[in-house]
Amino acid sequence: MTTVNCTTRMVVAKFVDGGKIKGVTHDFAATKPEFHVFSRGDESSKALPILIEDLKAVFFVKSYDGDLWHREYKLFDRANVTARKIFVRFKDGEFMVGFTHGYNPDKQGFFLTPADPDSNNSRIYVINAAVDRIQWL
DSSP: OTTOOEEEEEEEEETTTEEEEEEESOEEETTSSSEEEEEEOOOSSSEEEEEEGEEEEEEEESOSSOTTTTTOOOOTTOOOOOOOEEEEEEETTTTEEEEEEEOOTTTSSEEEEEEEEOOSSEEEEGGGGGGEEEOOO
């Protein structure tokens, strides 16, 4: 599953230094060391190159703004997925829970589907180098 190519998707790329870029990507692939993002709302502009090694995660989002009032549901009882349940804590202290089919610590990252079916994130590509702890639930 880590070779999935996500074409023409809205993303929020979060960097390990705390920065982030919102935009559209046409060439993200989990096996590549780089992809490009067109700035939010301006696909006519030049695409910005993004190096995976600089990132914490790539969030494939339903909207750029999300719902400010929504609090992420971090339990599994509402979810109906057959993948493995996982807890991820990043080196910056942020954590998330979800499901994965393809975690491998020897790869550059893996896809996680949030446990909350109402999350603004449809999927998240987690960069292994930015992870402090993984726990199976």
